[in-house]
Amino acid sequence: MIGQMPYIQVIGGGLGYLLYDTFTDTNGTLLTAHTMDVGGGWTNQIGTFDIQSNRANRASAGSPDNQSVATADAGMADYEVTCTVNGAAGSDGTGIAVRYSASNQRFYFAQIEILNNAFRIYEYNAGYTQRATASTSLTGGTDYDMVVRMEGTTITASLLTEELIYASASTNSSSTLVGLRCGSANQQRYDDFEVASL
Amino acid sequence: MKRAQLLTLWTGSGISMADARRPQIAQDFTLFKCTDMTGQPAANLIPSPNLYVVEIVCEDAVMAAIEASAEYGDGVLWVEDV
Numbered sequence: 649m650i651g652q653m654p655y656i657q658v659i660g661g662g663l664g665y666l667l668y669d670t671f672t673d674t675n676g677t678l679l680t681a682h683t684m685d686v687g688g689g690w691t692n693q694i695g696t697f698d699i700q701s702n703r704a705n706r707a708s709a710g711s712p713d714n715q716s717v718a719t720a721d722a723g724m725a726d727y728e729v730t731c732t733v734n735g736a737a738g739s740d741g742t743g744i745a746v747r748y749s750a751s752n753q754r755f756y757f758a759q760i761e762i763l764n765n766a767f768r769i770y771e772y773n774a775g776y777t778q779r780a781t782a783s784t785s786l787t788g789g790t791d792y793d794m795v796v797r798m799e800g801t802t803i804t805a806s807l808l809t810e811e812l813i814y815a816s817a818s819t820n821s822s823s824t825l826v827g828l829r830c831g832s833a834n835q836q837r838y839d840d841f842e843v844a845s846l
Numbered sequence: 847m848k849r850a851q852l853l854t855l856w857t858g859s860g861i862s863m864a865d866a867r868r869p870q871i872a873q874d875f876t877l878f879k880c881t882d883m884t885g886q887p888a889a890n891l892i893p894s895p896n897l898y899v900v901e902i903v904c905e906d907a908v909m910a911a912i913e914a915s916a917e918y919g920d921g922v923l924w925v926e927d928v
Contacts, residue, residue: 713861713862713863715863740863740864741863770866771888773888773889774860774888774889775859775860775861775866775867775888776860776861776862776863776866776867777860777866777867777868777888777891778858778866778867778868778869778882779881779882780879780880780881780882781868781872781879781880781881782878782879783876783877783878783879810879812879812881813881814881814882814885815883815885816882816884816885818885818887819888831863
């Protein structure tokens with residue numbers, strides 16, 4: 649009608665994302681030196697990541713427990729993450745970290761485990777607790793699209809035909825840090841990291 | 847295929863990924879899926895008594911073996927076809 653303007657909400661720089669990264673950059677660029685497509689940038693929390701073949705790549709493992717975690721700030725604690733993950737043959741974990749806190753190093757993560765032909769949700773809180781697991785046939789060096797939804801205390805993670813739901817994720821309930829988590833194997837890579845508001 | 851909720855022990859130290867705290871029943875039987883339904887805080891694991899509820903998905907024959915087992919049979923809360 650004349651005189652009425654449509655309401656348009658612009659999120660994430662106009663692309664509809666809170667965070668978005670295609671990891672397009674020069675080989676060897678540290679993830680912390682790389683400019684995200686949408687977002688304020690990456691922080692290496694444990695170990696380091698860099699860019700290889702326009703993908704985020706695990707560069708080095710760190711303490712505790714020889715793992716690697718990098719995060720970006722989504723600005724809110726509830727969101728949906730979509731990311732392509734690619735784990736090396738024999739790797740024990742390539743996944744997405746949610747509700748990360750640098751002050752207590754506690755977080756949750758969903759990951760593929762090529763080694764175990766498994767898709768799992770863990771809580772990391774001074775040690776690893778497996779909260780959900782599904783058996784699924786996985787191949788090293790293959791791209792898999794993972795979706796992780798963090799809403800309230802419920803994590804819903806999807807991969808292929810599997811869906812895992814853990815409904816008691818109450819740790820770090822206001823943390824807005826989200827990102828990448830993997831084990832110590834080489835050749836663990838990520839592409840098209842997208843975080844959208846719910 | 848069956849879906850069920852039942853009681854299981856925790857196992858594992860949690861110190862490493864290879865020895866994560868995890869459901870004992872997933873070590874004893876081949877399951878398609880196993881999910882923690884109790885949500886005990888990680889700081890209190892492994893609790894005393896060591897017991898929590900998981901939801902599993904498995905083959906019919908596996909569910910029959912679980913129900914017949916001395917360790918798990920009395921702890922099956924419900925079972926349904928998937």
